[in-house]
Every structure is written in structure tokens, then in C-alpha cells.
Amino acid sequence: MIDHDRLFKELxxxxxxxxxxxxxxxxxxxxxxxxxxFLPLEVITDVTEGEKKILDIVVKASLxxxxxxxxxxIEHQSYSQTGFNRRMFTYFARLHEKYALPIYxxxxxxxxxxxxxxxxxxxxxxxxxxxxxFNYDVIQLNQLHWQDFINQRNxxxxxxxxxxxxxxTERPQVKLTSLQLLTSLGLNPAQVQLISGFIDTxxxxxxxxxxxxxxxxxxxxxxxxxxxxQIVTSWMxxxxxxxxxxxxxxxxxxxxxxxxxxxxxxxKGRIENLSTPELENLGEALLDFSSVADxxxxxxxxx
Numbered sequence: 604m605i606d607h608d609r610l611f612k613e614l615x616x617x618x619x620x621x622x623x624x625x626x627x628x629x630x631x632x633x634x635x636x637x638x639x640x641f642l643p644l645e646v647i648t649d650v651t652e653g654e655k656k657i658l659d660i661v662v663k664a665s666l667x668x669x670x671x672x673x674x675x676x677i678e679h680q681s682y683s684q685t686g687f688n689r690r691m692f693t694y695f696a697r698l699h700e701k702y703a704l705p706i707y708x709x710x711x712x713x714x715x716x717x718x719x720x721x722x723x724x725x726x727x728x729x730x731x732x733x734x735x736x737f738n739y740d741v742i743q744l745n746q747l748h749w750q751d752f753i754n755q756r757n758x759x760x761x762x763x764x765x766x767x768x769x770x771x772t773e774r775p776q777v778k779l780t781s782l783q784l785l786t787s788l789g790l791n792p793a794q795v796q797l798i799s800g801f802i803d804t805x806x807x808x809x810x811x812x813x814x815x816x817x818x819x820x821x822x823x824x825x826x827x828x829x830x831x832x833q834i835v836t837s838w839m840x841x842x843x844x845x846x847x848x849x850x851x852x853x854x855x856x857x858x859x860x861x862x863x864x865x866x867x868x869x870x871k872g873r874i875e876n877l878s879t880p881e882l883e884n885l886g887e888a889l890l891d892f893s894s895v896a897d898x899x900x901x902x903x904x905x906x
Contacts, residue, residue, distance in 0.1 A: 605805075607679070607713060608679055611679040611713065612679065614798070615711075616641070617794070617797060618794075619662060621758055622677075625755060638664045639664050640662065640663045640664070642662065644658070645661055645698065647693065656690075656694075659677055662674065662676075662677075674702055674705070674706045675706075678711070683717060688722045688723075688725040691708055691737075692737045695737060695739070708740070709740045709741075710741050711742040712743040723739055724737060724739070744763060744766045747767045748768045749777050752764055753784065755784075758785070761781050761782075761798055761802070764784075764802075765804075765805040774808065774812055775813075778806040779823075781806070783827055783831060785834070786827065855886055855889070858886070858889060859889060863898060866895070870898060870899070
């Protein structure tokens with residue numbers, strides 16, 4: 604299962620100014636970029652729905668040449684949800700109550716379908732009287748075409764093209780174009796890894812698409828090709844390491860179960876969180892185990 608909220612929150616938190624510059628240039632032209640401050644996590648209790656919600660991103664900033672502060676609130680939605688416009692108003696009202704500042708609300712939708720336009724307002728009426736009209740901005744990625752962003756020298760554009768509108772046959776081309784843009788931005792290795800991981804998660808190619816990707820890769824300039832290949836090679840290496848770890852883990856659990864009996868879920872969870880070198884050490888140590896107590900003692904010595 605893909606943790607969509609984590610991936611988007613990671614992307615937007617690390618590249619928040621770039622996100623605003625890409626989609627809201629009017630705001631980025633008026634704010635003091637150095638004034639950006641991420642506010643503490645906000646927990647909103649929705650009495651109607653009977654659940655608690657941690658708001659995704661809440662940022663405070665100031666306007667140029669003014670003492671005016673304002674808040675940008677961004678929510679990510681990986682699916683279409685009836686009544687979400689009302690929830691956005693609830694979030695707005697709670698934030699306004701707490702901070703008493705102007706709030707700019709934004710929702711980014713990343714679902715592939717449906718492609719119908721998501722609402723961008725919440726309205727309350729009584730008879731012919733409008734009691735309330737609350738508006739917010741919506742970025743609906745399945746309404747945007749990836750080709751409109753290929754000339755944007757922006758890391759967020761490089762990442763989000765992977766979730767924009769494209770045909771099935773364009774997938775290898777979009778992946779290559781996203782990576783080419785990424786390699787041209789002069790980012791540090793950690794930033795490259797974050798965005799390339801985002802791209803690979805949402806544009807995981809099948810074997811036929813991989814062939815097309817490699818054919819298209821062979822047509823670009825050698826220097827660009829080398830930079831893209833460095834990213835692709837790092838994906839392959841990471842995949843192999845994960846595969847090797849899963850194989851070691853499976854064998855180790857089989858040996859432990861045979862020697863000590865069924866391992867309880869708590870210990871199993873601790874084993875699954877071990878690094879590859881720690882798994883190798885456990886594989887050697889289990890030869891001397893005679894009971895589950897020995898395994899527990901091994902963990903105590905590890906910590």
C-alpha cells in the first residue's frame with residue numbers, strides 16, 4: 604500500500620516555497636520567503652464525523668515591507684470525498700479562531716479518478732439569503748497535463764508530473780522527462796533521492812514500459828543520460844538490497860520458529876525492524892538459543 608499522505612507531506616514540507624512559486628506566483632511575489640515558519644501540528648476533532656484529524660501543513664509567513672502575517676493551510680487528498688468542502692471550512696474556522704490571522708486554504712487532489720472537478724467552496728443559505736460563502740483553491744492533478752510543466756525549472760513540477768494527466772503510452776516518456784528535469788536542478792543528493800523516489804513510486808513501469816524507457820533514454824545526450832542512469836542505478840541497488848533483506852528475514856524466521864516454536868508478534872516486529880547486519884548477527888547467535896528467553900536476552904544486549 605502506498606502511503607500517499609506521507610509522500611505528499613514529505614514533498615511539500617521540503618519544497619514548500621517551490622510549491623507556492625509553481626502554483627501560486629502571486630503569493631510568492633508578495634511574501635517574505637525567509638519568514639516562512641511551519642506551525643506545530645494541529646489536531647482538529649470533527650464531532651460530526653467522530654474522528655480526529657491532524658492538519659497536513661500549516662505555515663505562517665509575512666508580506667513584503669509590511670508587518671502583516673498570514674497563514675497558508677494545505678490539505679492533501681488522495682481520493683474524492685463527499686462533504687470535504689465542509690471539512691475545509693471547519694479547519695479554516697478552527698485555525699482562524701486560534702491565530703486570528705488571514706488564512707489561505709489550499710487542497711491538492713492526487714487521485715487518478717474520477718476526473719470530475721472537485722468543489723472549491725462551501726456555501727450556506729437560508730431561503731434566499733446567503734449566510735456563508737467560503738472559498739479555497741484546488742489543485743487537481745488529474746486535471747493538469749504533464750506537458751504544460753516540462754519547462755518549469757522547479758523540483759515540485761518534476762515530482763508532480765508523475766501524477767498528472769497522461770495517456771498509458773506516455774508513461775515511460777513522462778518518467779524520463781521528470782528525471783531529466785530533476786537532474787538539471789542542481790539539488791543535493793538527499794533532495795534528489797526524495798523526488799526520484801516520489802517519481803518511481805507513482806510511475807513504476809512494467810517490463811514493456813521499461814523497454815520503451817530504455818530506448819528513449821538512449822536517444823538523449825550522453826551527459827544527461829549518465830545523470831539519469833545514476834538515479835536509475837540507485838533504484839536498482841536499493842531494490843536489490845530490500846530483496847536480499849526480505850530473503851534473509853524469511854529464512855531467519857523459519858529457523859527461529861523451528862528452534863524456539865512460534866515467535867510472538869511483538870518479537871517478530873522487532874526482528875523485522877533489524878538492519879541487514881543485525882539480521883546476520885542474529886542468524887549466527889540463534890545457533891546457541893534454546894528458548895525464547897535467549898532471543899529476548901539477545902535484544903537486551905543489542906540495545
